[in-house]
Amino acid sequence: MLDAIRTRLDERANQNVGLLAEFSDPGALYDAVKGMREKGYSRLDTFSPFPIHGMDRAMGLGVSKLGFIVFGLALVGLFLGWFLQWWTSAGPQFDWWPGAITNLAPYPINISNKPLFSWEASVPVMFELTILFSALGAVGGMLALNGLPKPYNLLFHSERFGRATDDAFFLHISKADGQFGRDATTDDLFDLGALAVEYVDHDGATDARALPTSEGNGAASALPEVAPATPSRSTGAL
Amino acid sequence: MATTTSKSAYARLGDGSPAYPDGTPKTLEEEPLVRGNLSFHDVTEMVAVHSEKKTPGLWYLAFGAAVSVAGIMGLSLAVLVWNGPGVWGVNNPVGWGWAIVNFVFWVGIGHAGTLISAVLFLFRQKWRTSINRAAEAMTLFAVACALVFPTFHVGRVWLVYYLLPIPNTMAMWPNFKSPLLWDVFAVSIYGTVSLLFWYVGLIPDLGTMRDRAVRAGRMLRARILGFFALGWTGSNRHWRHYERAYLILAGLATPLVLSVHSVVSFDFAVSLIPGWHTTIFPPYFVAGAIFSGFAMVMTLMIVARKVYGLQNLITLDHIEKMNIIILVTGTVVGFAYITEFFIAWYSGVEYEQYAFINRATGPYWWAYWTMMSCNLIFPQLFWKKSFRRNIGIAFFISITTNIGMWFERFVITITSLHRDFLPSSWDYYTATAWDGLLFFGTFGLFFTLFLLFLRFVPMVAIAEVKGVMPQADPHFYHHSGDGHAVHDLAPYQTDATAEDAAPASPGVAPDAGDPEADRLGDGT
Numbered sequence: 001m002l003d004a005i006r007t008r009l010d011e012r013a014n015q016n017v018g019l020l021a022e023f024s025d026p027g028a029l030y031d032a033v034k035g036m037r038e039k040g041y042s043r044l045d046t047f048s049p050f051p052i053h054g055m056d057r058a059m060g061l062g063v064s065k066l067g068f069i070v071f072g073l074a075l076v077g078l079f080l081g082w083f084l085q086w087w088t089s090a091g092p093q094f095d096w097w098p099g100a101i102t103n104l105a106p107y108p109i110n111i112s113n114k115p116l117f118s119w120e121a122s123v124p125v126m127f128e129l130t131i132l133f134s135a136l137g138a139v140g141g142m143l144a145l146n147g148l149p150k151p152y153n154l155l156f157h158s159e160r161f162g163r164a165t166d167d168a169f170f171l172h173i174s175k176a177d178g179q180f181g182r183d184a185t186t187d188d189l190f191d192l193g194a195l196a197v198e199y200v201d202h203d204g205a206t207d208a209r210a211l212p213t214s215e216g217n218g219a220a221s222a223l224p225e226v227a228p229a230t231p232s233r234s235t236g237a238l
Numbered sequence: 239m240a241t242t243t244s245k246s247a248y249a250r251l252g253d254g255s256p257a258y259p260d261g262t263p264k265t266l267e268e269e270p271l272v273r274g275n276l277s278f279h280d281v282t283e284m285v286a287v288h289s290e291k292k293t294p295g296l297w298y299l300a301f302g303a304a305v306s307v308a309g310i311m312g313l314s315l316a317v318l319v320w321n322g323p324g325v326w327g328v329n330n331p332v333g334w335g336w337a338i339v340n341f342v343f344w345v346g347i348g349h350a351g352t353l354i355s356a357v358l359f360l361f362r363q364k365w366r367t368s369i370n371r372a373a374e375a376m377t378l379f380a381v382a383c384a385l386v387f388p389t390f391h392v393g394r395v396w397l398v399y400y401l402l403p404i405p406n407t408m409a410m411w412p413n414f415k416s417p418l419l420w421d422v423f424a425v426s427i428y429g430t431v432s433l434l435f436w437y438v439g440l441i442p443d444l445g446t447m448r449d450r451a452v453r454a455g456r457m458l459r460a461r462i463l464g465f466f467a468l469g470w471t472g473s474n475r476h477w478r479h480y481e482r483a484y485l486i487l488a489g490l491a492t493p494l495v496l497s498v499h500s501v502v503s504f505d506f507a508v509s510l511i512p513g514w515h516t517t518i519f520p521p522y523f524v525a526g527a528i529f530s531g532f533a534m535v536m537t538l539m540i541v542a543r544k545v546y547g548l549q550n551l552i553t554l555d556h557i558e559k560m561n562i563i564i565l566v567t568g569t570v571v572g573f574a575y576i577t578e579f580f581i582a583w584y585s586g587v588e589y590e591q592y593a594f595i596n597r598a599t600g601p602y603w604w605a606y607w608t609m610m611s612c613n614l615i616f617p618q619l620f621w622k623k624s625f626r627r628n629i630g631i632a633f634f635i636s637i638t639t640n641i642g643m644w645f646e647r648f649v650i651t652i653t654s655l656h657r658d659f660l661p662s663s664w665d666y667y668t669a670t671a672w673d674g675l676l677f678f679g680t681f682g683l684f685f686t687l688f689l690l691f692l693r694f695v696p697m698v699a700i701a702e703v704k705g706v707m708p709q710a711d712p713h714f715y716h717h718s719g720d721g722h723a724v725h726d727l728a729p730y731q732t733d734a735t736a737e738d739a740a741p742a743s744p745g746v747a748p749d750a751g752d753p754e755a756d757r758l759g760d761g762t
Binding site: 046142163 | 477
């Protein structure tokens with residue numbers, strides 16, 4: 001059990017270890033994602049300064065499940081809005097009400113013997129609380145599904161990557177992908193028109209290969225750095 | 239979108255001609271949303287630089303003035319709390335004076351931000367992207383100003399928490415059957431949801447600013463921005479949930495924004511005072527809120543685009559579209575004034591008829607006719623296209639609309655109250671200096687907050703503007719199979735030249751954009 005959790009956490013911490021390829025524009029990135037998926041890669045992600053139309057489909061992502069979270073919280077808000085008003089104005093009077101929580105006791109006021117509670121007059125507050133809980137659910141749920149806030153992200157080691165929020169477009173292939181092979185994947189990325197490919201892990205970003213032509217020395221200089229990083233990575237994550 | 243904009247985006251830049259050379263009629267939708275042939279980086283640069291550069295002297299000057307005026311608000315509040323609401327002009331029949339007028343005025347202004355963000359988002363009005371950030375900020379600050387009035391109008395401000403359902407030793411609960419309490423919920427939740435919406439929209443741009451700070455080596459700044467950016471990377475797996483959250487928030491904020499001013503109108507409509515007890519109030523208040531909110535956005539944006547050189551992002555087309563909304567909502571509001579008169583006559587109720595005759599011809603006739611001319615008559619100028627696209631006229635109408643909408647609330651509140659059912663208690667209401675200074679002071683609070691926003695926060699939604707540019711669409715690029723883009727339109731630029739970045743719109747002096755463009759060219 002503990003091992004399973006540890007493996008899971010380790011996987012999460014290392015999911016961004018892999019190759020980071022830069023592409024020139026949204027169109028090239030879109031085509032590259034399609035190309036990589038055709039080659040059988042699945043653990044990939046793209047990074048762009050704005051959401052790219054159609055990219056979810058290209059990456060094979062379904063519709064976000066956020067709506068279910070929001071709907072659940074909307075019902076909670078609606079119920080609380082009703083309960084708050086019903087309880088405070090028409091709640092039951094118990095003899096055994098514990099003294100410690102009298103502050104929460106209801107306080108029905110009889111006005112001309114009118115009914116103590118009416119749902120019609122409660123609609124505005126019920127509506128407002130529904131909206132409040134849904135909105136909190138939308139924001140909180142979005143952050144939770146995205147795993148944010150995430151102050152440390154190993155992709156920040158790449159200097160190039162800083163432009164992903166400005167005008168650069170990146171495709172990332174995780175090392176955990178079944179198809180992943182550092183040289184082979186780098187070749188695949190360059191074949192699809194990558195401008196540059198970097199290998200990123202917890203120790204920093206290194207050129208996967210200086211240029212698509214200088215295959216030999218680029219891979220040779222970068223490879224030895226990978227091996228010692230592996231043990232420190234898993235301990236660092238836990 | 240891509241097919242229509244790509245036709246017009248680069249080929250023609252707003253030469254004002256009614257048709258393209260090939261004979262296709264030019265419609266409003268086909269105008270490019272971003273002018274000056276900007277690249278993605280230019281857009282980042284154009285917006286981000288204003289919160290990164292050294293604070294300009296002019297900003298300090300404006301900020302000092304705003305803070306001083308906000309100080310007047312503090313002084314007026316101190317006098318009020320020390321002496322009690324007797325320092326205001328409220329008297330026996332007119333128990334709701336300027337405090338309520340100002341509250342409704344500010345809440346109304348606070349509607350445009352969420353309207354632009356949410357309603358226009360749902361209707362896929364992509365032109366909203368360049369103004370929504372500032373409009374949302376304006377909403378937050380207007381709601382903050384609005385909350386000052388009811389908070390202090392309760393008299394004993396130290397007991398204001400009685401408004402909230404907080405368990406207390408007296409086992410007392412608020413009266414949930416009162417519209418005034420609905421108001422507490424509606425306005426405070428509106429403020430909260432607007433803040434969430436604004437912040438969610440800000441997250442990607444804060445990421446942009448953080449990464450720029452890292453590259454510039456300003457690590458303290460990067461740390462602060464990094465804290466608020468929550469580790470945003472622009473991952474598509476994140477964008478997927480993010481876009482869904484934004485859509486849901488827009489869907490939630492739309493009924494919310496309509497409900498808030500409806501609930502505010504219930505404060506009046508649920509009472510029995512002639513002139514207030516009408517079913518037209520909720521829609522009529524909402525239309526008025528949109529009207530006044532857009533006017534305030536217009537006032538601020540006309541100044542900001544000039545001062546910050548954002549003519550390529552906030553183009554004349556944006557101003558024209560806002561003017562159309564001002565024309566429509568102004569006419570709706572004017573129609574509601576006339577409908578009220580008709581219904582008063584048609585109802586046959588003597589008190590109702592008197593209330594309206596008294597509005598137009600009684601002791602407050604001047605307020606009524608100020609309202610009528612500012613809200614119904616002046617916006618009719620916008621039927622003419624050249625007036626809609628004239629910055630001077632747009633600015634003038636935005637100011638008169640703000641004035642007119644304040645007077646609308648004044649007319650509704652004061653004229654109905656000063657002649658109540660018992661003629662012996664009729665009285666004339668005059669505001670005192672402290673009423674006036676407090677209202678004036680809230681403008682100080684508003685502009686203090688707005689100037690802080692302009693200084694520290696990206697004032698245009700960078701990521702959203704990029705998303706509506708033609709080159710953001712992956713199908714904009716025609717690939718020859720090797721992954722390298724080949725397009726038949728203007729090339730994707732990395733540097734804006736002075737000619738390209740200059741505002742191409744008629745009516746804006748070309749020299750206004752040139753220094754900005756030169757600086758941009760150097761900065762890239």
